[in-house]
Amino acid sequence: MxxxxxxxxxxxxxxxxxxxxxxxxRLWILAAVKPMLAKHRDYRTLTLAGKQVVLQNHDGVIRAFSNVCRHRMARIQNEEFGNRAMVCPYHNWAYDACGKLIHTHRDPAVFGFTPEETADIGLPQYAVATIGSLVFVNLSDDPLPIEExxxxxxxxxxxxxxxxxxxxxxxxxxxxxxxxxxxxxxxxxxxxxxxxxxxxxxxxxxxxxxxxxxxxxxxxxxxxxxxxxxxxxxxxxxxxxxxxxxxxxxxxxxxxxxxxxxxxxxxxxxxxxxxxxxxxxxxxxxxxxxxxxxxxxxxxxxxxxxxxxxxxxxxxxxxxxxxxxxxxxxxxxxxxxxxxxxxxxxxxxxxxxxxxxxxxxxxxxxxxxxxxxxxxxx
Ligand code: FES
Ligand SMILES: [Fe+2]
Incomplete structure (x- = not known):
């Protein structure tokens, strides 16, 4: 043939x-299994379609984000598997469970952002879907239904x-x-x-x-x-x-x-x-x-x-x-x-x-x- x-x-x-x-x-890509992300703050990093991605469990919910800090683009989570808050090691910007920037520096004058400007900064988030223990990520802005x-x-x-x-x-x-x-x-x-x-x-x-x-x-x-x-x-x-x-x-x-x-x-x-x-x-x-x-x-x-x-x-x-x-x-x-x-x-x-x-x-x-x-x- x-x-x-x-x-x-x-x-x-x-x-x-x-x-x-x-x-x-564009498609749903298998990125982890649930045992890899079993506990609060467990994370897994990987490169998908050239993008650095982190999957992280926050209070039982697994979400996927860009693993690139919005400040100077350092990696936020450095290990392949780990358990820590989403704090960038370079200058300690901290992100919450939804990827929103929540902390820049203890002295607000160092960055000089208004609270609104800080709240406006976040990590790109990617869609996550699970089937049993399988955790899929979709990098598209408009993911197709996984049933398709x-x-x-x-x-x-x-x-x-x-x-x-x-x-x-x-x-x-x-x-x-x-x-x-x-x-x-x-x-x-x-x-x-x-x-x-x-x-x-x-x-x-x-x-x-x-x-x-x-x-x-x-x-x-x-x-x-x-x-x-x-x-x-x-x-x-x-x-x-x-x-x-x-x-x-x-x-x-x-x-x-x-x-x-x-x-x-x-x-x-x-x-x-x-x-x-x-x-x-x-x-x-x-x-x-x-x-x-x-x-x-x-x-x-x-x-x-x-x-x-x-x-x-x-x-x-x-x-x-x-x-x-x-x-x-x-x-x-x-x-x-x-x-x-x-x-x-x-x-x-x-x-x-x-x-x-x-x-x-x-x-x-x-x-x-x-x-x-x-x-x-x-
Ligand atoms: S690059 Fe992440 S805090 Fe500066
Ligand atoms: Fe084989």
């Missing part, structure tokens, strides 16, 4: 800048399952020299699992790779199934190779089991999230946060479902889960970095897609629609 995206869509800085505006500056991005069924499942997320989590983040879209296309590519991950992916999962019946030859043209934004998000899952193959870890008896026990559920949330629920007992979330055309920040977090009884070795379970996921992911990253070099050096070639890859074409079509570019085979 003819691809919809050309190599330059993955390497060109102008195209990347437009994606930042039209996709990441994720359909009822997806929201209902995410709400029900992630509401059972435990308060403990493990998190890591690193940067890779690849385009964010190849990261998302990779997770939609079932065939690479038994190939690239032959030695690392747990053998107790069965990976079914099937060709799409709608495929009619190598040079056929992609026909969009449905052009709504909601269709850009997909979900699926793997089953255990045989019933009863799920490893019977002792800790699984100590957590609430979800009704998706026995499955490896995946949600590919458009544009940049891969959320997995393994055997109804743990969550793994990967976020592909674009930094440049050839640079992506990968955020990875793991949490269990809520404990029935607290158990002392939970950190070990989280650590082992993360290490196992990272071992698989490192193979992806090595491959994607090589692929990025290939894309940069083979601008005249295009991908050659087969019948099992229509999910990738769905993703490419969704990207083009957000970019307001007609979906033409390339």
């Amino acid at each position: 003819l691809p919809l995206l050309r190599p330059f869509h993955y390497t060109d800085s102008d195209w990347f800048a437009q994606e930042q505006t039209r996709i990441f500056g 991005q994720f359909d009822d069924h997806t929201r209902e499942l995410l709400e029900r399952y992630t509401a059972q997320m435990d308060s403990s989590f493990i998190y890591t983040r690193y940067e890779g020299a690849f385009n964010w879209k190849t990261g998302m296309e990779n997770i939609k590519d079932a065939l690479h699992v038994p190939c690239l991950h032959k030695s690392t992916f747990p053998t107790y999962f069965r990976v079914d790779v099937m060709g799409d019946e709608a495929f009619h030859g190598r040079d056929s043209t992609y026909l969009p199934r449905d052009d709504s934004l909601r269709q850009a998000t997909s979900s699926g899952g793997l089953r255990f190779a045989q019933d009863g193959d799920a490893p019977a870890h002792e800790w699984k008896r100590l957590v609430h089991r979800l009704d998706c026990q026995g499955n490896y559920l995946t949600f590919h949330l458009f544009p940049n999230v891969n959320l997995m629920i393994v055997d109804g007992s743990s969550f793994a979330i990967q976020i592909y946060n674009p930094l440049a055309a050839g640079r992506t920040e990968m955020q990875m977090m793991v949490a269990l479902t809520r404990p029935v009884d607290d158990f002392s070795y939970k950190p070990v379970v989280l650590w082992e889960h993360l290490v196992s996921d990272m071992t698989v992911l490192q193979q992806d990253i090595d491959c994607l970095e090589a692929l990025q070099t290939g894309l940069a050096s083979a601008q005249d070639h295009g991908f050659i897609h087969g019948a099992y890859e229509t999910g990738i074409l769905d993703f490419q079509a969704a990207c083009l629609r957000q970019m307001q570019v007609a979906e033409k085979p390339q």
